[in-house]
Structures are given as structure tokens and as C-alpha cells.
Amino acid sequence: MCKNPYRLIKAQVLDVITETPSIKTIRFKPEEPMSFSTGQFFEITVPGVGGAPFTPSSRPSQKDVFEVSVMRVGKLTRVIHELKPGDIIGARGPLGNGYPIDYFRGKEILVLGGGCGFAPLRSLMYSLFELSGQFKQLYFRGGCKNPGEFLYRREIEGWYERKDLNIQLTVDKGDDTWKGNVGLVLNILDSVHIDYKTAIAIVCGPPVMMKFGTKKLLEMGFSDEHIYLSMEKNMSCGIGKCGHCRIGTYYACKDGPVFTYSKIKSFPEIWD
Numbered sequence: 001m002c003k004n005p006y007r008l009i010k011a012q013v014l015d016v017i018t019e020t021p022s023i024k025t026i027r028f029k030p031e032e033p034m035s036f037s038t039g040q041f042f043e044i045t046v047p048g049v050g051g052a053p054f055t056p057s058s059r060p061s062q063k064d065v066f067e068v069s070v071m072r073v074g075k076l077t078r079v080i081h082e083l084k085p086g087d088i089i090g091a092r093g094p095l096g097n098g099y100p101i102d103y104f105r106g107k108e109i110l111v112l113g114g115g116c117g118f119a120p121l122r123s124l125m126y127s128l129f130e131l132s133g134q135f136k137q138l139y140f141r142g143g144c145k146n147p148g149e150f151l152y153r154r155e156i157e158g159w160y161e162r163k164d165l166n167i168q169l170t171v172d173k174g175d176d177t178w179k180g181n182v183g184l185v186l187n188i189l190d191s192v193h194i195d196y197k198t199a200i201a202i203v204c205g206p207p208v209m210m211k212f213g214t215k216k217l218l219e220m221g222f223s224d225e226h227i228y229l230s231m232e233k234n235m236s237c238g239i240g241k242c243g244h245c246r247i248g249t250y251y252a253c254k255d256g257p258v259f260t261y262s263k264i265k266s267f268p269e270i271w272d
């Protein structure tokens with residue numbers, strides 16, 4: 001949690017990049033260096049419109065510029081998509097917890113992502129790549145509906161060149177541009193051969209993928225406390241005051257958004 005969670009840092013739009021028909025990445029220059037741990041989020045406020053939580057998709061070590069990739073779903077995200085270079089927004093944070101990267105050192109790690117989940121996962125992968133060689137093995141398994149909706153497609157396809165990553169990508173439905181695997185992302189988990197009892201799994205994607213992804217990981221032998229989920233609950237205050245983001249006895253904004261499955265599995269509403 002930041003020292004003063006109510007303080008807004010002004011940030012200027014540098015660039016707006018169209019990623020897919022529904023997702024744009026906005027690059028911001030904050031008026032002061034912005035620190036965050038991968039997995040933490042900011043409340044982004046557009047003056048006169050409102051604010052909402054967004055997780056940076058950029059490199060946490062880069063403090064003079066940050067990026068968020070935003071899916072257009074409603075009023076605020078529509079306005080964010082229309083931002084132009086030079087426009088000013090406010091950012092409050094960083095809020096919530098991040099991924100416990102230090103705990104991951106020395107372990108086998110599987111990152112499982114789907115659709116818009118690639119946004120926070122790109123930031124996570126940057127952090128893991130910066131510590132290259134400090135993990136026993138690193139796997140990335142990612143899937144999208146179709147090649148046109150593959151967020152950061154060119155960049156992520158470039159990860160096949162990395163020697164420190166075992167990567168496989170898939171789409172539910174291919175097209176002429178797609179030479180890779182076709183099928184559900186859960187099917188490409190079968191090519192992951194690690195010690196499931198001690199390995200770490202990180203899952204981020206649409207709720208249905210998180211739900212069935214977790215189920216499959218448990219069947220494979222991953223332990224409850226080694227499965228990390230990023231939970232996107234509706235939020236308002238972002239600092240554990242209003243109760244909007246409750247998951248059982250926890251608040252996703254304060255105690256999360258990153259939770260181990262063991263911590264929240266007893267609450268019935270986690271996949272809602």
C-alpha cells in the first residue's frame with residue numbers, strides 16, 4: 001500500500017496503441033517516478049468522468065513511464081480509449097499486493113494466461129525475465145479466442161526465442177496468419193513436465209479460464225498454496241473501506257488482488 005492512498009499523481013498520455021479491436025494500451029508519463037510491484041494496481045481517474053482499477057502491463061523497474069492495457073467495456077473505458085497524447089489523468093496507488101517474486105526464486109514456475117489476463121502477466125513476465133536464471137524452470141502457456149484478439153501477439157511470439165522460457169501458445173479458432181496450436185489453453189498444459197508438488201502456478205485470465213484452469217492444475221497435482229490467482233472483483237475505494245470487493249473474509253483490494261487458491265478456496269463466490 002502506498003503511504004497516502006488518497007493522493008493522486010498526475011500523468012500525461014504519451015501514446016495510445018491499438019492492440020486488438022477492444023483493447024488499447026495507454027503509455028503515461030507520471031509527473032513523479034511511479035513505483036509498483038508487479039501485480040499491484042492503480043486507480044486511474046479521468047477528470048470529470050470517474051476512476052477504476054487497472055494493473056500496469058509495463059515493466060515495474062521503469063518508473064518514468066507506465067502502461068495500462070484497457071479493454072473497452074463501459075463508460076470509463078470508452079473515454080480512456082479516446083484519450084489523446086497530452087491529455088492528463090490521475091493515478092492513485094500502487095494499491096493491493098503483488099506477486100511474491102522473491103518466494104518464487106529457485107522454483108519451477110508455470111504462468112497460465114488467457115485473453116485480457118496477458119496485461120498484468122506481461123508485467124509479471126518482465127519481472128521474471130529480469131531475474132532470469134534464478135528460477136529452476138519457467139513455463140508460459142497462453143491462449144486467446146482468435147489471432148485477432150491476441151494481446152501483444154508479436155511480442156509474446158518473440159518469447160519463443162528465449163532460452164530461459166518454455167512457451168506454448170494457442171487460439172480457440174485459427175486463421176491464415178496463425179501457424180501455431182489451435183484448441184483450448186488447458187489442453188496445452190499437458191506438455192508441462194515439472195514437479196507439480198513443489199512448482200508454482202500463476203493464473204490470470206477471464207473468470208471461466210481461472211476456474212477451469214485451477215481445476216486442471218489441481219488435477220495435475222499442483223498444491224492449493226502454490227496456485228496464485230489474480231482476482232478482479234468490482235472495486236470502489238481500493239483501500240479496504242467500502243466492502244465492494246469482499247471475497248469471504250478478505251477484501252480483494254487490500255488483501256489481494258493476488259491470492260493463493262488455498263487462501264480463498266472455501267468461499268463460494270470466488271469465480272462470480
Ligand SMILES: Cc1cc2nc3c(=O)[nH]c(=O)nc-3n(C[C@H](O)[C@H](O)[C@H](O)COP(=O)(O)OP(=O)(O)OC[C@H]3O[C@@H](n4cnc5c(N)ncnc54)[C@H](O)[C@@H]3O)c2cc1C
Nearest residue numbers: 052053054055069070071073074075076077232233234235
Ligand atoms: C484489481 C483490478 C485490476 C484491473 N485491471 C484492469 C486492466 O489492467 N485492464 C482492464 O481493461 N481492466 C482492468 N480491470 C477492470 C476494470 O477496472 C473495469 O473494466 C472498469 O472498471 C470498467 O469501467 P467502465 O466504466 O468502462 O465499465 P462499467 O460501465 O462500470 O462496467 C462495464 C462492465 O464491466 C464490469 N466491471 C466494472 N467494474 C469492474 C471491476 N472493477 N472489475 C471487474 N469488472 C468490472 C461490469 O460488471 C460490467 O459488466 C481491473 C479490475 C480490477 C479490480
Ligand code: FES
Nearest residue numbers: 236238242243253
Ligand atoms: S474496494 Fe472498497 S473495500 Fe475493496
